[in-house]
Amino acid sequence: MAEDHSLLAPPEHAPAIPVVIDWEDTSRVVETVLTTHLWAAPPLERGAPAHDRAFAALRDLKVDYARFLPWFSNPLVSVPALSAPTATTTSWDFSRLDPYVEDFMDAAEGRPVVANFATIPHWMFVGGETIEVGDDKDEIHWDYEQGTRFRDETLEEVAEYFYRIASWYIAGGFVDEHGVRHESGHAYRFAQWEVLCEPDLNRRMAPETYTRLYDAVVARLRTLDPDMTFVGLSLSHVHHDPEYFWYFLDPAHHAPGAPLDAFSLHFYASPDIVNPFGPEGNPPADQWETAFFAQADGFLEQLRYVRSIADRLSPSTRMLLNEVGTYPSDVMNPHPSIPDEYWVLSAAVQSYLWARSLDLGADLFGVAEFNGYPGMIPGTSLVDWETGEPNARYRALKLLVDHVRLGDTIAPTSTGYPGFPDARVHAQAFASPDGARRVVLVNKRGVPTDVEISDWTGESLLRAVEQGSGSAVPIARTVQGGRLTLPPHATAVLSRG
Template sequence: MKILEQRAARELLQRFEPHASWGKPMMRRSTIALASASIFLAALSATIWAADPPVKITVHWGGTIRVLKTKPTLLLGASPVLSPGAPLRDRIFKIIKDLGADDIRYAGGGYVYPHFGVAELDPPTATKTSWDFSHIDPVTEEVMKATAGHPLVLNFSAIPEWMFKTPAPVPYPADPEKPAWQYEQGKELRDPTAREVGEYFARVVAWHVKGGLTDELGKWHESGHHWKVDYWEVLNEPDIEHGLDAQTYTRIYDAVAEAVHGVSPETKLVGISDSYPSGHSEFFRYFLDPKNHRPGVPLDMISYHFYAVPNGDEPPEAHQFTFFYQADRFLETVGYIETLRKMLSPSTGTMVNEIGTMLPEDWAQTSPDYVFKPIAQSYWNLSAAIYAYVFAGLARMGIDDAAESGIPCAPGLWPSIAMLDWDTAQPNARFWVLKLIHHNFRPGDKIVDSSSDSGYVMAQAFVGASGERKVLFVNKRDREFEVQLPESTGAKIEVIDQTTGSNPPASSTLDGSSFKLGGFAVAVVTLTH
């Protein structure tokens, strides 16, 4: 039966387009075919659970693949949940501080909550400007405290709407806590050189690093902030937000980079922030070619995102097949982008700074008749397993950052990518897996040659700076496997699975060279030898 399952999978997957849909939902024929295949395989695999043999792990501890540089981190977004007085604010920031991650990506509210991300909501006139950080600063100040001592990526992604040509002025809600899903409009800047955009973002950076800003009328606005901005990311998912092409985005990036460096020369720039890298190879080819930029404009970092997304009619038991298939295709895309990067701009780094899974219901959240559907506990474990799996793949390719998405989330604001319970801020399995990886695997560790004889259990071994030997495991299926790891008697195992729920990893000592790995489990085994 196992041979039959594998053969069926190959035959079905060969029928798909080379780049089946992944990332943000894109309705393509390939996703329909993948949904049919997933449902078929879900039914087929249910008949063979009892037939699974023990999974044998082989590790060549002396076979270093590369030195780990990938930093596990996360996306933190500004919203009313983080405002002063909000009930979960203090607990969320404590969780962020206790994690201690480098390169947390902090995104202003932008096109969802304009007051939390757009500092000049109205165009300047001959007599006044509308610069206002009164809702932005209270959140940013806490972000700076919670991430003190760690590099931070800032992304105030939204360009004020009045800088775009639109049939009429774009309104924004007077209530800062009210979402503005229709705020993002227009594709053509009123200043085609993008100089106006660059000057706007330079003033925003100056507010954070220079103690204040000088507005368009020459008036000084005091902030008192003298923070270090390690990274400034230019826009967010420009392929979706305003639908910018590579040429337009590159023009904006260059204008912003030059202006930002004028006030903060040490700040590194992050570009592209693409939502769907498999569908936009031309974007990467154009942007990564230095010939397409103004002289002297730095290409410090690029960024892009990955979300595994099922079709709307897929049953939950099929998601495991869809999600891991899409994860594999995404990692293939990463390999292609890495080839382009090394060829065109080898000194440029890479951040994959949104990683997650998403349920189709989230895309109905802007509708007046949106009704939240409860999410099963097993979904959070599957999503956590996807992050661990993608992290390992990115680590093997030397990607700089792997950021899980996101905090905070809730019904009406991408609930299926939540890392914390929206009522209590209790971490779910997705956060605990990120913390497990962050605690156990550090830049400078050696990634060593390791393999599993099962396509259903991933194993990746690491050797720490002090010689400590560890193995990261991911169970890609919603069923238990017996895993055989040589020399593991007496080893420590930390596991996050469906039995741990929203609790920290369960820890125990192995009394033999084999152990059970539950459905969608993520585990780290630390050997004593």
């Protein structure tokens, strides 16, 4: 006899998810900066079709602490000294890197920014000097980071390299290895300098080595700007080895006076990656939702542990989640075919993690990345790599930037019935100093979901990034009372006052 599974299906007219808000609790306020970061990548080169629209979108976002990251995959741009100095010459050349820095700083419009000139030249490693990068500035070099042992084990060579880059942009120029002065004319200010990006990934730099390198770089750069603070670790999402936190965050492992201003880590959710170069063999799109949100919840539990380590060893050190995103399985596909619904789902994941991070002591949440492109993790992008037009991930980020601000009160919010929280929707309410009240709602399911907000009366406005909005601005709807339907995977803000 076949089993009857009818009781497992929801009733035809399922009740709305209750959302209960305690507006009287004013004990917590928003302290997490919401931002993004930008790669120095070919689609954003001056003259490229996406350049103007993309940088205009970055400017319109108006975020503090946007992060600039020239990464190793494009060394012809990111490494201004591509060859080791000889007895008579050096290879310093900033002509490819400068336009990206200038356009990024222009888009920041004076707001604080973070510099992460992350790539160490290959010739500074034993075994790395044999790498050939060619002349194609658009070629992706995944094999650039070769070698694990520094040719100068004192690390002075690496520290001087970063000091010269920083001097080029902060102090108007530098003196090279042969005593020759190079003038830039730049006088930029970086609020933070992050030392390397994902040192645990390709070279698997040991915590002890990284800590020693961090101290060496910081000691040199501190003389350039006494107001500039420093960010350490920048760990990839692949490892999250607790030993990095236990070692780096212990002041006893650092040189005397070395600042522990902040540390950073990254997270990307993805389905199983069976084939990173194409869709064949990978999980279908209807399975991504489950994978993304399950991994997001796992990451949140990791953060509790990481925060506890920091609180024990160095409680004043800020925790920055400066790369958070998702990508489909075919992460390196040179001809990606990403379904339209992916972008709204990814937006829902980043919005959910941001809302949850407010309770975990995160000082910064960076939605990554402003510009992915084919062959280079396209599913992380906030803009179209061909046109620069913002997509749903950008629109969801801007929706939250525009409607939730530092200093807003975080009102305790629950979904579901007492003792039985409903995980289908995440809700978080905020009260602004001007009296406005807002509820951020994230539908974690790919179906329309009803919610009913208690004690929410009168007329209000719902702005939602959803499948129908595409890359356009959020869809706005007038709502009467507290009952409403959230579209599939919507990121929404309900506003009153």
